[in-house]
Amino acid sequence: MPRPHVLLSAAVSLDGCLDDTGEGRLLLSGAEDFDRVDAIRAASDAILVGAGTLRADRPRLLVNSQERRAGRVADGRPAYPLKVTVSGSGELDPGDPFWTTGGERLVYTTDRGAAVARARLGDAARVVALGAAVDWAALLDDLGGRGVRRLMVEGGARVHTQLLRLGLADELRLAVAPLVVGEPDAPRLFGPGAYPGGPRGRMRVLGSEPVGDVIVTRYAPTAPGTTDGVTAADRHWLRLACDLAADCPPSETAFSVGAVVVAADGTELARGHSREGGDPVVHAEEAALAKLPGDDPRLATATVYSSLEPCAHRASRPKPCARLIVDAGVRRVVTAWREPDTFVPGADGIGVLAQAGVVVAEVPELAAAAILPNRHLVTPTVS
Ligand SMILES: NC(=O)c1ccc[n+]([C@@H]2O[C@H](COP(=O)([O-])OP(=O)(O)OC[C@H]3O[C@@H](n4cnc5c(N)ncnc54)[C@H](OP(=O)(O)O)[C@@H]3O)[C@@H](O)[C@H]2O)c1
Ligand SMILES: [Zn+2]
Incomplete structure (x- = not known):
């Protein structure tokens, strides 16, 4: 229902x-x-x-x-x-x-x-x-x-x-x-x-x-105009990214995120999720992109779907995911949920991407699905 x-x-x-x-x-x-x-x-x-x-x-x-x-x-x-x-x-x-x-x-x-x-x-x-x-x-x-x-x-x-x-x-x-x-x-x-x-x-x-x-x-309660150009196929892939997020090993200190890289012709190129393969610090977009050769020609017209806005700052790796996406030559990102201030106040991965010319679309109706595996990190405590 x-x-x-x-x-x-x-x-x-x-x-x-x-x-x-x-x-x-x-x-x-x-x-x-x-x-x-x-x-x-x-x-x-x-x-x-x-x-x-x-x-x-x-x-x-x-x-x-x-x-x-x-x-x-x-x-x-x-x-x-x-x-x-x-x-x-x-x-x-x-x-x-x-x-x-x-x-x-x-x-x-x-x-x-x-x-x-x-x-x-x-x-x-x-x-x-x-x-x-x-x-x-x-x-x-x-x-x-x-x-x-x-x-x-x-x-x-x-x-x-x-x-x-x-x-x-x-x-x-x-x-x-x-x-x-x-x-x-x-x-x-x-x-x-x-x-x-x-x-x-x-x-x-x-x-x-x-x-x-x-x-x-x-x-x-959504950002303005960000659903422009979002198709039914986009929703399908983003939903899959949210499902991957839900399957992450739980953590009290990091978000659970899923990501899928999809070629322009609609074929899935790679997928990843937080803490994949037992690596406690690996991020979803990073895990997905690492499965593709850096010079894969399909990346230039591919879309990265990520349940959470790609990160803009990282202590655990030299490059945040927003930078990895730009460097991979990807020109389009679709995401469900803007990063809350839980770990990095004012993180602006969407801003980093936009500044590099990447088109970012948001699908706010999937935000609840993206948040669900992270609700312990954002829910206020009720006594
Ligand atoms: N101006 C307006 O439009 C408007 C409208 C409504 C209310 N108000 C005002 O708002 C004030 C009341 O606000 P409030 O924040 O005190 O009350 P509230 O949001 O109406 O109710 C809070 C209570 O709901 C329960 N609750 C809420 N979330 C819960 C959760 N996740 N798990 C378990 N229980 C949960 C708890 O009940 P228990 O304590 O039983 O555990 C909690 O104490 C009043 O002053 C009222 O006049 C104004
Ligand atoms: Zn990241």
Whole structure:
């Protein structure tokens, strides 16, 4: 089953806060925007919030418009979208209106949290244990298996931060309210840490409009214009590179990456992956290129597919992979994921390649697959 389309939806102050530190919920957007949010809920199969938001705001997360509910029913869907929450602890208050209003409810939790949640909630929700920790990719796979095609995520900070960092968000809808919270401890929409693309990975703006006194902007969390010229064959080879990454011997100190070199006529010339052949420092692109003679005439028109952006700096070898690719005479690279700042802050392999005239295409929809075997190196810790 395919994973659902994931829309992150939030309202923030001008200083990026989701709320203030006072009692009760800070009202950031107005009636007009709430109505838009209601319409998006009505178009969603499920709405997800973190347990922190349930505790702080006690939201009901309903479709408020009777007309929209009727429209859903007429389409053969339940009147209300499935309500989903995520909790590590399982400490959920059955008195929250989340559990007593609207349609079906689902809790994703840990094995430990499941017993607590079941005891507290009884029949009010279905409780799904995802193991020792909540793995977001597994959670989305499970929702996909339940027929959820469109998932709306309404916060809070920790949930939004993880989904964006893991490259699992397809779209961000942000309402910016004309006020400043000004409190250092107020929750921020996105917490500090490494994000796909790092500070250089600008999102693409899909549209922006005033709604009442808030400005609503929709973003695609990917770099601009980089999917130009990407074909179905490119996706096939890049997917293979991601599969190779998934098969790397795991490491706490290096990324797991796969790479494939493909000739212009579509024949595979070589493939490689991180730590291949027991070499603890060999990189995927390096391993693949090493299998070809340096003067192979097919390299000039070949494409290198790499799950991760080729590296720009290396301590363990004289040349980083971006330089090896340039020196091999390769003119095109397709990659899924920009290097996060985990090991080398500000690494810019794409910049090195571009400067040497190599055309680099990115396929952001495969970023999640490229990140998956590296999630322990980029996932924020949740206590
Ligand atoms: N302005 C807006 O649009 C908006 C929208 C929503 C929320 N908010 C604000 O955001 C604040 C709440 O944000 P928050 O960051 O505290 O809460 P949150 O993201 O809603 O929820 C965090 C909680 O979710 C669970 N969780 C999240 N990721 C997990 C993982 N990977 N594994 C296991 N459990 C996980 C944990 O629950 P357990 O503690 O049970 O383990 C964690 O404490 C509130 O102030 C609220 O008003 C604002
Ligand atoms: Zn490298």
